[in-house]
Amino acid sequence: MGTSISGRTGRRATVRGVVVLLVSPLLTLLPGVVHAGAQAEQGPRVWHVGPGRPLATPSAAAAVARDGDTVLIDAGTYAGDVAAWTQDDLTLRGVGGRAHLRAAGRSAQGKAIWVIAGDRTRIDRLEFSGAAVPDRNGAGIRQEGAGLVVTRSWFHDNENGILAGANPASDIVIRRSRFFANGAGDGYSHNLYVGAVRSLTVTGSLLQGAVTGHELKSRAARTTIVGNRITDGNASASYSIDLPNGGTSLVAGNVVIQGPHSENSALVSYGAEGFAGSSRTLWVVNNTFVNRRSTGTFLALAAGSRAHLRNNLLVGPGELTDRPAASALANRRARPRHFRRPGVDDFRLRAFAPAVDRGVRVPRRWRARWEYRHLTQQVRRPRVGRIDLGAFERR
Numbered sequence: 001m002g003t004s005i006s007g008r009t010g011r012r013a014t015v016r017g018v019v020v021l022l023v024s025p026l027l028t029l030l031p032g033v034v035h036a037g038a039q040a041e042q043g044p045r046v047w048h049v050g051p052g053r054p055l056a057t058p059s060a061a062a063a064v065a066r067d068g069d070t071v072l073i074d075a076g077t078y079a080g081d082v083a084a085w086t087q088d089d090l091t092l093r094g095v096g097g098r099a100h101l102r103a104a105g106r107s108a109q110g111k112a113i114w115v116i117a118g119d120r121t122r123i124d125r126l127e128f129s130g131a132a133v134p135d136r137n138g139a140g141i142r143q144e145g146a147g148l149v150v151t152r153s154w155f156h157d158n159e160n161g162i163l164a165g166a167n168p169a170s171d172i173v174i175r176r177s178r179f180f181a182n183g184a185g186d187g188y189s190h191n192l193y194v195g196a197v198r199s200l201t202v203t204g205s206l207l208q209g210a211v212t213g214h215e216l217k218s219r220a221a222r223t224t225i226v227g228n229r230i231t232d233g234n235a236s237a238s239y240s241i242d243l244p245n246g247g248t249s250l251v252a253g254n255v256v257i258q259g260p261h262s263e264n265s266a267l268v269s270y271g272a273e274g275f276a277g278s279s280r281t282l283w284v285v286n287n288t289f290v291n292r293r294s295t296g297t298f299l300a301l302a303a304g305s306r307a308h309l310r311n312n313l314l315v316g317p318g319e320l321t322d323r324p325a326a327s328a329l330a331n332r333r334a335r336p337r338h339f340r341r342p343g344v345d346d347f348r349l350r351a352f353a354p355a356v357d358r359g360v361r362v363p364r365r366w367r368a369r370w371e372y373r374h375l376t377q378q379v380r381r382p383r384v385g386r387i388d389l390g391a392f393e394r395r
Contacts (some may be wrong), residue, residue: 003338016386026162044089050074056112058092058101059083064091067118073099073126080104084115088145094125098154103138104132112135112142112163119160120147131158136184139163146170148238152376153177155191157239159184166196168221176204176376183211187263190214196221196245199386203227203370204378209235212263217242221277223249227340227370227378227391231345232259232292240270245276246305252285253381255347255391258316260292265318271302282307286359286381288334288347291316308366311359313390315342330360332389340370349394356394359387 038267047061049071055061061071062083067375069090075097082103085092101113108115113131128140140155141148143164153178155161164172172194179191190213194200200220207230209214215237223243230240240256242293243249251268258267267289270282282305287300289312296318300306307321309328314320320331336342338353349355369394370378381393 005120017156019323044070046070046072048072048074049151051076057081058099075099075255077102080106082106082108082113084108084117085121086117088118089116089120091122091124092126093122094127098125098152100127100129101140103128103132103158105130105132107131107133107138109142111137111141113158115139115142115144116148117144119145121145121149123150123153125152127154127156128161129155129157131160132184133159136186137163137189140182143170143172147172149173149175150177151175152291154179155182156180158182159189160193161191162193163189164194164197166219168198170197171199172197172201172220174200174202174205176378178205178376179207179215180209181211183213183237185212190217192216192218194218194220198222200224201226204369204372204376205229206232206372206374206376209233210235210237212238214239214242216240219243219245219247219276220246221279223343225249225251225254226368227253227372227381229255229257229345229372229374231257232262233257234261236261238262238264239266242272243268243270243282244273246271246280246282246302247277248279249282250285250366251287252283252366253287253344253370253372253391255290255372257290257345258293258296262293265293265296266300266322267296269299270298270307271305275302275304280304280306283362283366284309284312285362285392286311286368286387286389288313289315290342290347291318291333293317297322299323299326309326309361310366311368311387311389313347313355315339315347330358330389332358334390341384347390348392349388349390350365351394353394355389357386358389361387 131138139160161179199222299321301323307326
């Protein structure tokens, strides 16, 4: 027990040795803590967390959980409770509603409300707010392991919503989640910021009101952004979507709205900081782009980009792209009257819109398969005759 073991796995083994031998026999006798009975030491366990339970806080569960366990957190607010999760294959889920992790001036390892160092973590129905640290880079979640799936979760009023470091073995998936009012106001922190991972996929989510930073920034080798609403509102956000190092990227079926106070004239930027890998392929398909500034460019493309622009609707001033050599087909302008309720960001088409049945075919891999449904839902885009332009198919 006194042997010092280096490395994440070794540290976890030391902690487990204490927890399993000294604590687990007691905890398995307590009601509402773990389901597994005699199998508790041999297989995944389910831990219940909440006020009045033996494990009152998520950090208490982080101290005893093992690889493959599930932690169910009762809805409510857990102020000042921060944690580092080192286990692999964890499921962390709010039950009875979202469980709210509010920083209240604290952070794990000086980084985030939760630092996730384990691999293949699943997050569901959780809320993270108020993360702030001295280096102004605090996050709701700091992702350090390989593999993260986030569903039905909220991130707001943090310096970063999610901040994921470089990890070429990591795939990050975000579905049906909200990111709003994140950013330290310095332009280096964002609603969602993913470093050089293998892939990032964002669907059915709402990203809005970043504070000076970008709504979404991804350095992933493959980025897929399909069926979301991305809107500045009245915030002083920068790019709506920033893909600074290029990569194989699909931006499809999104409503992207640049607000009047945006600090950058482009909605989408690709390759602005130099291409990091061999792929410079970008497909931008069936989006509805709205510019509420007086000037702007919808797509800013670095030299050498292999961009394919298909079936997009443009609302407001500005050129489609600053790179005339881009392959562009069936991209048209539309007026607010062509949509149902543009004043509340509802850009579903009216029957008389010139976008109906005007689209061109797109290779299957690059199609807009999802539509955004407010609030934070995604539905399959239907096939109704010839494809319509923009983010929604007219029913």
